[in-house]
Amino acid sequence: MSLVFFGYFAGMIALTSMLVVALRNPVYSALSLLVMFFHVAGLFVILHAEFLAAVQVIVYAGAILVLYLFVVMLLNVKQDDRYHSQWLVAAVVCVPLLIESIVLLSGGAGATDQTSPSFRSGPHDAIAADNTLAIGKTLFSTYLFPFEVASLVLLVAMIGAIVLAKRDFSEGREL
Amino acid sequence: MTEFGLRLAISLTQIAAVMGIVVITVLILTLAERKVLGWMQDRMGPMEVGPYGILQPFADAIKLFFKEDIIPAGANKFLFTMAPILCLIPTFIGFAVIPWGPNWTFEIGGISVKPFIISDINIGILYILAFASLAAYGIILGGWASNSKYSLLGGLRSAAQIISYELNVGLSIVGVLILAGSLSLVKITDAQAGGFWNWFLFALPAPQIFAFVVYVISTVAETNRVPFDLPEAESELVAGFFTEYSGLRFAFFFLAEYANMMLVSCVAAALFLGGWNAPYPGTILGLIGLPSFAWVENTMWFAVKTYSFLFLFFWLRATLPRLRYDQLMRFGWKVMLPIALGNIVVTSIAVFVHQQMK
Numbered sequence: 260m261s262l263v264f265f266g267y268f269a270g271m272i273a274l275t276s277m278l279v280v281a282l283r284n285p286v287y288s289a290l291s292l293l294v295m296f297f298h299v300a301g302l303f304v305i306l307h308a309e310f311l312a313a314v315q316v317i318v319y320a321g322a323i324l325v326l327y328l329f330v331v332m333l334l335n336v337k338q339d340d341r342y343h344s345q346w347l348v349a350a351v352v353c354v355p356l357l358i359e360s361i362v363l364l365s366g367g368a369g370a371t372d373q374t375s376p377s378f379r380s381g382p383h384d385a386i387a388a389d390n391t392l393a394i395g396k397t398l399f400s401t402y403l404f405p406f407e408v409a410s411l412v413l414l415v416a417m418i419g420a421i422v423l424a425k426r427d428f429s430e431g432r433e434l
Numbered sequence: 435m436t437e438f439g440l441r442l443a444i445s446l447t448q449i450a451a452v453m454g455i456v457v458i459t460v461l462i463l464t465l466a467e468r469k470v471l472g473w474m475q476d477r478m479g480p481m482e483v484g485p486y487g488i489l490q491p492f493a494d495a496i497k498l499f500f501k502e503d504i505i506p507a508g509a510n511k512f513l514f515t516m517a518p519i520l521c522l523i524p525t526f527i528g529f530a531v532i533p534w535g536p537n538w539t540f541e542i543g544g545i546s547v548k549p550f551i552i553s554d555i556n557i558g559i560l561y562i563l564a565f566a567s568l569a570a571y572g573i574i575l576g577g578w579a580s581n582s583k584y585s586l587l588g589g590l591r592s593a594a595q596i597i598s599y600e601l602n603v604g605l606s607i608v609g610v611l612i613l614a615g616s617l618s619l620v621k622i623t624d625a626q627a628g629g630f631w632n633w634f635l636f637a638l639p640a641p642q643i644f645a646f647v648v649y650v651i652s653t654v655a656e657t658n659r660v661p662f663d664l665p666e667a668e669s670e671l672v673a674g675f676f677t678e679y680s681g682l683r684f685a686f687f688f689l690a691e692y693a694n695m696m697l698v699s700c701v702a703a704a705l706f707l708g709g710w711n712a713p714y715p716g717t718i719l720g721l722i723g724l725p726s727f728a729w730v731e732n733t734m735w736f737a738v739k740t741y742s743f744l745f746l747f748f749w750l751r752a753t754l755p756r757l758r759y760d761q762l763m764r765f766g767w768k769v770m771l772p773i774a775l776g777n778i779v780v781t782s783i784a785v786f787v788h789q790q791m792k
Binding site: 286290293309310312313314316317320321322325326328329332333390391 | 510513555556557560561563564565567568570571574575578586589590593594596597600604617
């Protein structure tokens with residue numbers, strides 16, 4: 260049953276990701292990105308990571324993609340000048356990647372240990388398990404340092420963006 | 435397979451019941467809003483259809499059904515059709531995790547059924563926030579697809595507004611989540627049982643009064659209601675993002691707005707006002723020897739809390755003028771956000787100290 264769902268989600272993710280770059284209308288591209296985010300959230304749900312699924316939708320679909328749409332609509336991007344015949348470069352980059360992933364997957368190098376607890380935990384009760392608690396504990400114990408560094412990097416990026424955007428207004432009236 | 439069929443049938447019955455309640459409430463709200471506004475402004479409100487105008491919602495619905503459905507020339511037909519549906523569906527999906535009554539379970543043919551909630555998932559409140567954040571797409575795309583300047587401006591305004599105030603909604607409920615220690619709306623409501631002094635609005639060690647104020651203001655902004663109705667400001671943008679919509683598609687936007695109001699009211703009742711818990715310990719019906727009917731009292735309390743919150747929306751609309759756009763943004767980011775963040779810090783410290791003292 261879960262294999263069927265995985266097939267559906269994975270197939271839709273692949274299809275919609277291709278549509279994001281293949282569609283001519285940027286608004287349609289953004290919409291297929293939205294569909295893709297939803298199916299990624301679906302993948303999280305079948306992995307019993309409901310918290311990540313919700314955060315995926317809230318952050319990516321709810322906030323970031325809305326900003327993309329905002330920009331696309333404000334800039335009124337022309338439909339034609341998006342491609343500059345980059346097929347050659349894309350092929351050069353993509354073919355090695357494809358070969359790599361085929362080699363990796365066929366060799367079984369990435370296969371997980373089937374006896375690990377996440378595979379043995381039979382039927383899952385979405386109500387009983389509290390993976391929010393688990394994520395919180397892991398973030399604030401094992402991965403505390405990377406977590407804090409990531410937040411610092413984001414803060415720097417935010418301040419940088421504000422400084423860049425504010426430069427035009429530094430003289431004259433306060434906004 | 436029969437078990438699966440039975441489960442499906444029960445779920446579909448629950449969904450149908452909740453949808454029925456939501457649609458009926460929206461019908462009542464459309465009338466109630468006009469009546470309440472009328473009384474507040476010293477007039478009668480709708481009086482023509484039926485006694486005291488109580489059949490007005492049905493007249494409106496029939497009118498909207500039979501209006502011509504116009505798709506403007508130059509509009510993007512696909513997105514123009516999709517936008518109202520994209521607006522409506524996320525709002526209705528959110529009602530799946532609202533607990534309407536006591537957290538009971540009983541058995542039907544070997545399956546345990548919770549009669550007052552469609553699905554008690556452990557991330558209930560995040561689920562609602564996730565789908566609420568998608569309602570913005572319907573508005574933005576509706577504004578863009580209409581191929582009209584007014585609609586586009588309305589859609590863009592609404593995008594900026596919803597993103598800004600969604601953040602405040604999310605942050606204002608963090609205090610409640612810290613107090614309850616859960617994201618499930620059922621557990622949050624259960625934690626507030628036993629009298630109004632246990633409601634998270636008043637509960638020690640950290641009363642969430644400021645968080646509640648931030649939540650109320652932010653939800654008014656998120657549902658595009660007066661005084662934050664800039665996306666549809668009629669004195670500036672004709673009707674904002676749905677200027678070009680008519681007939682049933684307009685009705686969908688209308689339905690979505692009222693259903694959204696109802697959803698945020700239900701969430702406010704469940705998070706801050708004790709949900710279905712009565713403001714006194716236990717229930718009166720339980721005391722006089724009818725504990726099996728106590729759910730009537732509990733669901734009625736939930737309805738009272740939700741409707742009081744909805745009344746607040748009408749009250750604000752009758753009282754306040756619309757904000758200017760820069761005022762709206764400045765208020766959201768420079769006033770609401772610091773209060774919400776401060777509330778998280780204070781609540782965390784209070785809960786920590788409280789746990790240490792035990």
